[in-house]
Amino acid sequence: MSTEDRATQVVVIGAGVMGSAIAQVLATAGCHVVCCDRSTDQLAAAARLVVHGRYGWERAVERAKLSAADATAARLRLTFADDLAAVASADVVVEAIPEDLAAKMALFAEVGGRAADAVVLASNTSGLPVVALAAAAGRPSRLLGWHWSSPAQVMSLAEIVRTELTDDDAIATVTELAVRCGKHPVLVRENPQAWGFVANRVLRAAIREARLVEAEGVASAADIDAIMVGAFGWPVGPLSVLEGASEGWGDDRGGSVSTLLG
Numbered sequence: 001m002s003t004e005d006r007a008t009q010v011v012v013i014g015a016g017v018m019g020s021a022i023a024q025v026l027a028t029a030g031c032h033v034v035c036c037d038r039s040t041d042q043l044a045a046a047a048r049l050v051v052h053g054r055y056g057w058e059r060a061v062e063r064a065k066l067s068a069a070d071a072t073a074a075r076l077r078l079t080f081a082d083d084l085a086a087v088a089s090a091d092v093v094v095e096a097i098p099e100d101l102a103a104k105m106a107l108f109a110e111v112g113g114r115a116a117d118a119v120v121l122a123s124n125t126s127g128l129p130v131v132a133l134a135a136a137a138g139r140p141s142r143l144l145g146w147h148w149s150s151p152a153q154v155m156s157l158a159e160i161v162r163t164e165l166t167d168d169d170a171i172a173t174v175t176e177l178a179v180r181c182g183k184h185p186v187l188v189r190e191n192p193q194a195w196g197f198v199a200n201r202v203l204r205a206a207i208r209e210a211r212l213v214e215a216e217g218v219a220s221a222a223d224i225d226a227i228m229v230g231a232f233g234w235p236v237g238p239l240s241v242l243e244g245a246s247e248g249w250g251d252d253r254g255g256s257v258s259t260l261l262g
């Protein structure tokens with residue numbers, strides 16, 4: 001069965017660690033995707049990564065995760081742009097710019113002014129108040145959190161964050177899209193008084209405790225990580241996870257986010 005669905009036009013804003021990977025996953029799932037970034041260097045890096053990166057299409061074909069024909073088709077569905085013109089015809093917009101509330105609010109104000117009435121807006125924020133982003137967009141019922149885990153090509157969680165005002169049909173649209181991407185959607189409610197949703201709040205507590213354990217001299221950082229990997233099957237330990245979040249997980253890129261967990 002073809003995964004092609006010409007009706008779903010997605011704009012991903014931000015072509016960094018997360019945005020480039022999210023755009024790749026959505027294109028692989030059959031969406032027509034425009035990945036936007038104001039940095040042309042970043043766009044060029046993203047275009048390279050989605051093909052040649054550690055989790056890019058080339059290696060997916062080598063590892064028989066994807067046929068060469070499907071990889072080519074996905075590649076053709078993904079384009080890059082240094083402006084937001086594509087927002088006007090988007091069904092879904094996924095924002096993945098740095099974790100800065102003022103920057104995200106300014107971006108969503110612009111997106112809200114450009115997008116169609118029926119658009120669904122999603123933010124990949126790690127923990128900023130979704131309700132504030134929704135207000136900035138001027139569409140309090142049409143914006144929700146769609147928190148991806150890194151690397152987005154690999155990790156299965158789609159943490160979908162609703163506010164008190166989010167429309168059920170916006171949630172249904174994103175949930176269905178996440179399933180098409182091969183993800184496991186879990187719907188959570190936002191608590192705007194707390195930083196983060198579920199994944200990062202619980203992870204943050206683990207990192208805090210791991211740092212305390214290290215400071216007490218109970219075990220080295222490497223041993224703490226090894227213990228959590230060995231004991232609970234974590235893919236990486238709590239003290240290594242931040243490095244991957246900011247640098248990307250490949251051997252092929254640098255990143256700029258150091259604020260994932262604040």
Ligand SMILES: NC(=O)c1ccc[n+]([C@@H]2O[C@H](COP(=O)([O-])OP(=O)(O)OC[C@H]3O[C@@H](n4cnc5c(N)ncnc54)[C@H](O)[C@@H]3O)[C@@H](O)[C@H]2O)c1
Pocket residue numbers: 013014015016017018019036037038039042095096097098099100103107124125126127147148149150244245246255256257259260
């Ligand atoms: N890195 C992770 O592991 C991870 C995981 C989950 C969620 N997140 C969240 O995802 C978001 C993006 O994180 P990242 O690690 O991909 O950041 P990044 O710094 O790698 O990429 C952000 C990109 O956004 C671009 N950008 C900035 N302002 C822009 C604007 N106004 N218009 C268009 N492009 C703009 C930058 O040029 C950059 O390429 C953040 O909110 C972060 O908290 C990150």
